[in-house]
Amino acid sequence: MKASLPKKHGPAPERSDCAEQAERAQPPPSALVTGASGGIGRAISRAFGSMGWHVGVHYAQNKRAAEATLRQVLSNGGTGDLYQADVREPDAVQRMVDVWRTHTPAPSVFICNAGIAGGDLLIRHSERIWNDVVATNLTGTFYCLRAVAPVLMARGGGSIVVIGSHTGFHGATGQAAYAASKAGLIGLMRTAAWEWGSHNIRVNLVLPGWQHTNMTKDIYPENGGWPDHALRRPTTLDEAARTIMYLAGLEHVSGQVWNCDSRLL
Template identity: 35%
Template sequence: MPSLSLVGKVAIVTGSSRGIGKGIARIFAGAGAEVVVCSRNLDGKLESAADEIRKLGKRSLAVKADVTRQADIDNLVKKTMDEFGAIDILVNNAGTAVRTPVFEHSEEDWDRVVDTNLKSYFLCSRAVGRVMMEQKRGNIINISSMRGIVAAPGRVSYTVSKAGVLMLTRVLALEFASYNIRVNTIAPGWVRTELTEHQWKDPKICSEINATIPMDRWASVDEMATVALFLASELSSYVTGQTLVVDGGISAA
């Protein structure tokens, strides 16, 4: 019977020093995967994420990588292959945001957000995809956002980049399907993370946001990570090119 087990699998999770990425890395390790964690900075947070995985009895590798740079991505892939000999799962999770009206939004900020949220997903998927094609198996999970579906003012580069991830997923799914590689997207809504702490810990702001969520609450990191586990497992073996919106009903309204 198909299961959620990832025993024998090797996963790379980008942007995994904190938040959703760290949660996914931890859930994957709990399901039996060896996990490579990476972020732009090789600091205590990234090493802590790797240590949490090791405490679960699985091997982990912490790699410094700016995933907007091809050379860093190539190094990430090489280190993973040298250590583990395969890459079964890639989670593209690195992200950033700028909240600025269009006429105040600088070109530099546009490039930084789009490069991180969209270009890096293309570059990582292409680099890891070559390995997966040779293996004749693989699974790519892209982390987008409900803001790729539901527009909001003051977030032009973020919403456009996240919308781009949805189409990138569909194109990659079609190109990679014959190699037994699945590609899917998760589009989270409001999630309690370190980056959103200033919002969900403020009673007034939190209440205003809850009023826009049909389920009247924020999601936990684990509620995103378990969806990623489903997509990474054999339980979703015939699912590709899809976006799972996990937003408490916002996009259904």
């Protein structure tokens, strides 16, 4: 008795249909955004969500605000999870990255955004404020980079974007700790780019410009206060977030400082 071929039910799918089905079967890429409970971190998370990404929403203390960010990610078409960690604690950072690695099938992008403001005139600057700002903004980023690099190496590459500040370039009265911490990020970013480029890991730093957030509300310039901006206006949160997402996707750029507004460096 001859063996018969199985009957086909309907026409065979075209190759383009097969490709689309295979693409849909792939897990979405994942981005972990530190400091995502508000401000620029929330806008970045929302932008990745709008592209269908899985977004890790990190927070330090304000879980309710992080949950609001996650709701925006979901409503924009993405998926996501919450991650709590104090970036000043290396063990907490490592645990966060380990969970991200094991619970997301395609960890691809890491956004180092967690940071705090703080400072005073140098002549009366307290060690407490100095240590807290530097520990969060600079040392915390070091802990994050050190933890995430092996994850991206194991995947054959990825992208890291560090959020810097113009204050790190030019300084600012009463902002010694903040300026020093943000200036240090440039050297840290470029060192990481040199060391990890052979692993196809891109590392860049973005200057997002002025945005009206909880961290800047007390020093945000009023209307008309943009004489140092060629376009005479600041960059919006969504504009900065789109730039950061675009930069994260560039496969040929690393070790660079990207300016998101119209101020000249």
